[in-house]
Amino acid sequence: QGLLKLAGVPFVGAGVLGSAIGMDKDVMKRLLKEAGIPVAKFITCRSHQKSRIRFEKIVSELGLPFFVKPANLGSSVGISKVHHQKEFRSAVNKAFEYDRKILFEENVEGREIECSVLGNENPIASVPGEVIPRHEFYTYEAKYIDKNGAVLKIPAELPAAVQKSIQEMAVRVFTILECEGMARVDFFLKKDDSIIVNEINTIPGFTSISMYPKLWEQSGISYTKLIDRLIQLAIDRFKKEQKLRTSVK
Numbered sequence: 001q002g003l004l005k006l007a008g009v010p011f012v013g014a015g016v017l018g019s020a021i022g023m024d025k026d027v028m029k030r031l032l033k034e035a036g037i038p039v040a041k042f043i044t045c046r047s048h049q050k051s052r053i054r055f056e057k058i059v060s061e062l063g064l065p066f067f068v069k070p071a072n073l074g075s076s077v078g079i080s081k082v083h084h085q086k087e088f089r090s091a092v093n094k095a096f097e098y099d100r101k102i103l104f105e106e107n108v109e110g111r112e113i114e115c116s117v118l119g120n121e122n123p124i125a126s127v128p129g130e131v132i133p134r135h136e137f138y139t140y141e142a143k144y145i146d147k148n149g150a151v152l153k154i155p156a157e158l159p160a161a162v163q164k165s166i167q168e169m170a171v172r173v174f175t176i177l178e179c180e181g182m183a184r185v186d187f188f189l190k191k192d193d194s195i196i197v198n199e200i201n202t203i204p205g206f207t208s209i210s211m212y213p214k215l216w217e218q219s220g221i222s223y224t225k226l227i228d229r230l231i232q233l234a235i236d237r238f239k240k241e242q243k244l245r246t247s248v249k
Contacts, residue, residue, distance in 0.1 A: 010238035014202040018178040022202035047100040062106040070099035089147035115170040116215040125167035126215035131154035
């Protein structure tokens with residue numbers, strides 16, 4: 001995104017800031033907490049603090065099981081679910097293979113709900129969909145290798161009030177995190193219908209069978225029309241930015 005801005009080329013999706021925030025799970029969650037958005041409890045650790053990490057402290061704050069994640073990565077790469085102390089150190093080492101900053105995150109029991117967002121200044125949300133993993137969690141293998149790794153229900157079966165709350169929160173998250181164009185916001189829906197934001201994906205999968213376009217298809221925007229809309233959003237933003245002064249002369 002930075003290279004395209006320097007080159008003066010319009011591009012689809014979030015700019016430099018929104019993209020960077022969306023990629024860094026630690027910064028993303030801190031900004032959402034500051035804005036009053038519910039997120040899972042988490043602890044951040046950097047590589048120079050590795051020797052001071054204590055399993056007992058993590059468990060006392062997050063309980064068991066919990067997740068260990070690289071802060072900056074996607075597609076569930078480098079993520080482990082820790083059930084007991086024997087799994088702890090290898091999970092930490094694995095996460096640090098991919099990033100110098102990692103997260104310990106509580107395990108949230110709930111349905112995995114996803115919602116697509118589209119727009120610049122006035123974003124809108126699609127109908128939500130549900131991911132039903134057939135692995136212990138939505139792993140890399142479940143996403144890309146195992147054809148039966150997960151079931152996608154589009155739209156998700158939700159009460160009208162819950163659907164509306166998810167759509168409104170998806171737009172809020174999109175705006176708080178300085179996103180533009182497109183993004184997919186992922187949630188956990190607990191048994192009491194409370195909503196927890198898991199993360200935002202600023203470059204969601206975009207094949208004809210991916211969740212992002214399929215949600216819009218169910219919301220009345222076809223795959224080809226969605227591409228047209230995203231290109232137009234990129235051009236509109238580019239034209240507005242071209243009018244900004246970049247010199248004091």
